[in-house]
Amino acid sequence: MLDLQTIEMLEKKAKEIRISTIHEIAHLGKGHIGGAMSIVEILTYLYYHEMNIDPKNPKMEGRDRFVCSKGHAGPSVYATLADKGYFPADWLLTLNKGGTNLPSHCDMTKTPGVDFTTGSLGQGASAAAGIALGQKIKGEDSYTYLIVGDGESQEGQIWEMAEFASTHKLGNLIAFTDFNRMQLDGYTRDVINMDNIDTRWLGFNWHVQRINGHDFDQLDYAVQQAKAAKDRPSMIICDTVKSRGYLPGVGVVANHSMAVSEDDEKKAVQALEGGAV
Ligand SMILES: Cc1ncc(C[n+]2csc(CCOP(=O)(O)OP(=O)(O)O)c2C)c(N)n1
Numbered sequence: 001m002l003d004l005q006t007i008e009m010l011e012k013k014a015k016e017i018r019i020s021t022i023h024e025i026a027h028l029g030k031g032h033i034g035g036a037m038s039i040v041e042i043l044t045y046l047y048y049h050e051m052n053i054d055p056k057n058p059k060m061e062g063r064d065r066f067v068c069s070k071g072h073a074g075p076s077v078y079a080t081l082a083d084k085g086y087f088p089a090d091w092l093l094t095l096n097k098g099g100t101n102l103p104s105h106c107d108m109t110k111t112p113g114v115d116f117t118t119g120s121l122g123q124g125a126s127a128a129a130g131i132a133l134g135q136k137i138k139g140e141d142s143y144t145y146l147i148v149g150d151g152e153s154q155e156g157q158i159w160e161m162a163e164f165a166s167t168h169k170l171g172n173l174i175a176f177t178d179f180n181r182m183q184l185d186g187y188t189r190d191v192i193n194m195d196n197i198d199t200r201w202l203g204f205n206w207h208v209q210r211i212n213g214h215d216f217d218q219l220d221y222a223v224q225q226a227k228a229a230k231d232r233p234s235m236i237i238c239d240t241v242k243s244r245g246y247l248p249g250v251g252v253v254a255n256h257s258m259a260v261s262e263d264d265e266k267k268a269v270q271a272l273e274g275g276a277v
């Protein structure tokens, strides 16, 4: 269990990352705020508590790796990396503008700290399995962490990765499904029903857990359990709220890529600072 001080530190960081993400997207005027906000606690937990990384040496040998396969969540990944010191915070205001190092979707050739280029849904997951296999072959004591979306999990490539990773007993691959129940233009349930997500992963012989993806204690417990399951890859299905912390988007079905005005930005940040999340 995490101690109270750690939980308070993580909650404070998560709030700062949410606020940075809102500023970043508002400066551009629009962006994938829904899917960026739903993974903030997962990112915060990994980058501030779990991963063996060195922002001063982004390509450190033997480090843990992170792949955000739902590459459109780039803005909250960047807010996290900037706060960790991978690059100057003022880069955040260049999000997706000409000449930027922070394109809307994660790009390993541009952004220090991004371990794999993503955006074409499904592909990052396969890359993560390949990276985890490489770590295993090298005998490294390191992990690959992966986030996939629930809509993304409708891609056939995800399930090819699932069988590959269990065949190769990739106990060092720890994945999270951001189960926010929404995809680009509606509820996953209305597009392709993902309600049997747990048994799907079990069927592919993964170690499967289901948690509240905004709860640090649950994230910690699940990651430690995942590490203990050394003979299988792990999937931690995280129940989350799309747009969590960006109140104008919460509960709105079309909250995928949204316009974020200066007024929305001000109100959302005020709400967060007032303790909305
Ligand atoms: C192969 C591919 N098809 C379509 C898209 C367009 N697209 C971007 S995000 C998205 C919805 C993804 O839904 P989900 O994984 O649930 O993301 P989240 O709810 O976390 O934003 C789609 C269809 C894409 N990026 N890649």
Ligand SMILES: [Mg+2]
Residues within 6 Å of the ligand: 149, 150, 151, 152, 178, 179, 180, 181, 182, 183
């Ligand atoms: Mg989704």
